[in-house]
Amino acid sequence: MELIYKNLLSEELDSLEVNLVRSISSDISLASEISNYLVSSGGKRIRPVICILIAKTYGYKGKDLIKLATSIELLHTATLIHDDVVDQSLVRRGKKSIQAKWDNAHGVLVGDFVYSKAFQLMASFENSQIIKTLADSTNKISEGEVLQLSLKNKEVLSEEDYFEIIDRKTAELFKSAAVTAGILSSCDMDQLSSLARFATSLGISFQIQDDILDYFGNEELTGKKLGKDFEEGKFTLPILIALKKMSDDEKSKFLAMFELGKKDDFSEILALLSLNETITDIQDTFNYYSNICKEELNNMPDNRYKEALYDIVINLDSRLT
Amino acid sequence: MELIYKNLLSEELDSLEVNLVRSISSDISLASEISNYLVSSGGKRIRPVICILIAKTYGYKGKDLIKLATSIELLHTATLIHDDVVDQSLVRRGKKSIQAKWDNAHGVLVGDFVYSKAFQLMASFENSQIIKTLADSTNKISEGEVLQLSLKNKEVLSEEDYFEIIDRKTAELFKSAAVTAGILSSCDMDQLSSLARFATSLGISFQIQDDILDYFGNEELTGKKLGKDFEEGKFTLPILIALKKMSDDEKSKFLAMFELGKKDDFSEILALLSLNETITDIQDTFNYYSNICKEELNNMPDNRYKEALYDIVINLDSRLT
Numbered sequence: 001m002e003l004i005y006k007n008l009l010s011e012e013l014d015s016l017e018v019n020l021v022r023s024i025s026s027d028i029s030l031a032s033e034i035s036n037y038l039v040s041s042g043g044k045r046i047r048p049v050i051c052i053l054i055a056k057t058y059g060y061k062g063k064d065l066i067k068l069a070t071s072i073e074l075l076h077t078a079t080l081i082h083d084d085v086v087d088q089s090l091v092r093r094g095k096k097s098i099q100a101k102w103d104n105a106h107g108v109l110v111g112d113f114v115y116s117k118a119f120q121l122m123a124s125f126e127n128s129q130i131i132k133t134l135a136d137s138t139n140k141i142s143e144g145e146v147l148q149l150s151l152k153n154k155e156v157l158s159e160e161d162y163f164e165i166i167d168r169k170t171a172e173l174f175k176s177a178a179v180t181a182g183i184l185s186s187c188d189m190d191q192l193s194s195l196a197r198f199a200t201s202l203g204i205s206f207q208i209q210d211d212i213l214d215y216f217g218n219e220e221l222t223g224k225k226l227g228k229d230f231e232e233g234k235f236t237l238p239i240l241i242a243l244k245k246m247s248d249d250e251k252s253k254f255l256a257m258f259e260l261g262k263k264d265d266f267s268e269i270l271a272l273l274s275l276n277e278t279i280t281d282i283q284d285t286f287n288y289y290s291n292i293c294k295e296e297l298n299n300m301p302d303n304r305y306k307e308a309l310y311d312i313v314i315n316l317d318s319r320l321t
Numbered sequence: 322m323e324l325i326y327k328n329l330l331s332e333e334l335d336s337l338e339v340n341l342v343r344s345i346s347s348d349i350s351l352a353s354e355i356s357n358y359l360v361s362s363g364g365k366r367i368r369p370v371i372c373i374l375i376a377k378t379y380g381y382k383g384k385d386l387i388k389l390a391t392s393i394e395l396l397h398t399a400t401l402i403h404d405d406v407v408d409q410s411l412v413r414r415g416k417k418s419i420q421a422k423w424d425n426a427h428g429v430l431v432g433d434f435v436y437s438k439a440f441q442l443m444a445s446f447e448n449s450q451i452i453k454t455l456a457d458s459t460n461k462i463s464e465g466e467v468l469q470l471s472l473k474n475k476e477v478l479s480e481e482d483y484f485e486i487i488d489r490k491t492a493e494l495f496k497s498a499a500v501t502a503g504i505l506s507s508c509d510m511d512q513l514s515s516l517a518r519f520a521t522s523l524g525i526s527f528q529i530q531d532d533i534l535d536y537f538g539n540e541e542l543t544g545k546k547l548g549k550d551f552e553e554g555k556f557t558l559p560i561l562i563a564l565k566k567m568s569d570d571e572k573s574k575f576l577a578m579f580e581l582g583k584k585d586d587f588s589e590i591l592a593l594l595s596l597n598e599t600i601t602d603i604q605d606t607f608n609y610y611s612n613i614c615k616e617e618l619n620n621m622p623d624n625r626y627k628e629a630l631y632d633i634v635i636n637l638d639s640r641l642t
Binding site: 026027028030031034082085086104105106108109110111112113115116117119120122123124126128131132134135136138139141142143144145146147149150 | 403437441453455460462466
């Protein structure tokens, strides 16, 4: 079933696409060409959608909303480009990644170009609180990237580090998308805190869902192959919860298998993750964050934009059950 | 002989170093550690020096100057870190580059971290013209990087492209260092235009001098080995001017030798660059920009800070003759 926001925001989403392409235009044609290659390859646009829905929930009628949403999606795009260089990923949104199609040098420099375009948009806001919020987020995200890198060779990631990383790498930009939309709409401090809590939890739920779908998803529905995180040896929530249930012996055996990341072992890993109490714990953790989203939505004015936000939260739930 | 600014700004320069280190502090210790490795390895600090001298020439007495100078040096530092990833350079400021000591991933992400710290500092200015000027510069610089990359496989670089690249990669940040110092000091539009022209020309002179010293420098004085640009096959002004003087046959022979970049051929290249009319043309081009600097200095109030700026211009001259 189609999500409510798709119809509700159809004009704004068209305008977002036009603005994204326009904002990366440049005298240096190669810079536009390569960044456009990724920008025009779809993507869920979930961060700008949150930003637009929240501003509209709070009745914003000004002309700066699409500009704000564009700068947030550009920040996200720049991090994807650099992530693909760092991870040497070959595929992004079903196409070759920029570093795979061109090379590392192009990935690094076009990523910087997209960042710079995001900063130019940010700098054009007259409200300094918006600029500061986005600059602080950029910093928090980049620290999250370095933190993740520093933990790469650890035998096992702690649950604390897992949450610290997804808080910085995923939830942070959800949060600033929501908070800056709130600032634009003249929300007071209480409303901004509530928006921050809502969007942080939504970002975490979103990431946990992504992590779960990598093991239990329907490949036809998600369009993504199962087991990518497993093959890359990436510690995600399902793995961390499963590990907590194991004896030391089981853990060593599991970690050895996990380190190799062999496709043949995937079904055995799946069986371990599918044990009742593991599934329940994963679901409980997800529900914890999903419930915060629903609670915080109660603080917002009732209208169809808020309904569309609620619909996004519910939809995340339903894809897991 | 020591440059005047070193004594005149000794307090400010100490404060700059303290602020640089403080500004890259982070909860994520690896991010601070790696960025501090480069930040604390010296560097000429020419951009912050220009920024501080200009603000003081115009009588600025406020508290934001070192913060501005720090953000400019951080922007420069971030570009150096990414440049070393892109060029796979092994050495920076006499030490291993970050990508050589750690790896590409650390170079990309720590570069992003330093950018984000620069943006946080920029965002803290109440004056939106300062933020916009620096954001625009960041974009112009990154476009220059992509332009340079797009021209990498050309058989020969045109003089026009050479100037476009150094204008963006070197002169641009000199310019915004000067212009933002002027904005901070409440300069009027005419004064800002003059500052832009002064600092752009200074940046270009600075780069041309660097290019010349790579062929004709005194290794003991500069601390840099001769012939690095030649070995990397980098088209710089001396080469472009020499090429203009050659017949088609001479040109093909020269380009073939240049492409190989063999150390043994360096003396032959030097002999070609040392022909009288080539040397004169190089010097004339340098003088053109150096003279603009001197002209524009005439528009500034007379005081010892302006004298120190003049001294920097004269010192660039003297190292070439």
